[in-house]
Amino acid sequence: MRIEAYERIFMILAGLMLVLGIVGIGIGALVAGVHVPSPAGRIDPRALSTTPPFDQPGLRDLGGGKYEAVVIARAWQFQPDEIQVPVGATVTFTLASPDVIHGFVLTGTNANVMVIPGQISQVTARFDQPGEYLWVCHEYCGFGHHQMYGKVVVR
Template sequence: MTSKSSMHIDPYERNWIIISIVLLVSFAVAISVAGFAFGIQVPSPEQRVDPRTVADSGPWADPGLRELSPGKYEAYILAQTWSFLPREMTVPIGAEVTFYITSKDVQHGFKLQETNLNVQVVPGQVSKLTVTFDRPGDYDYICTEYCGSGHAAMFGTLHVEP
């Protein structure tokens, strides 16, 4: 009776399931090491803001770079239809920049090309990530979420000077 109702699994298929599990576990280990040992992390809640007033007072009323200590910066970026403020920023090579990005109207995206900085920008929330710039050059930051008629033209540039 038991053999009759037991699950029939072909030995090849059993091996395949084992291979699949091993594969997935290895990938899980890889992303965990990248995330928790190498510090390649995704954003977590930073703070809530009121999108109706966020551009009137506080740090996003005067968006841009602030140098905290030599080589350490904060960048407050305001996304709006259809531009980023500021449109341009310049940091020296080796700069460690913490980005605080929010929107005063609809959702936007903020992707800094050639880096791992790529976040959703949601009204009422602040997207925060920190990036260190080791290579000189011009990095475009582009809007990656549809935000209305002018979406395609919405971008800015970060200059990393040698």
């Protein structure tokens, strides 16, 4: 079967694009550490406010510059909506939702995770520069979605 020159060029370019895409995914996963977050656990969303650690949301000092921020994402607010950590802190955000799907993206970091009712989500970020790092809900969750934000204050 005879293949026209332009078809052959197109097939070669399409094959190269496929190979480059696979190489890019491999570099992202193996070199840059990009990965899809998986649930850190399961929780009954109806009993969220009485189940540890979500019965006392807030920041916990784990020692050695490591912290855990337990955050509840509920219709149109994060609880707590602000945490303060020192420069050089590594913070693991442990999140859950009692109502609908929310999102959590932390500006200036690679922290980005969905918060799904019934699942515990975790994401970690390191803060090497002082300042304020805004986090927002990036999944539309209803009427007050645009007011759903919080921040990390690094001093």
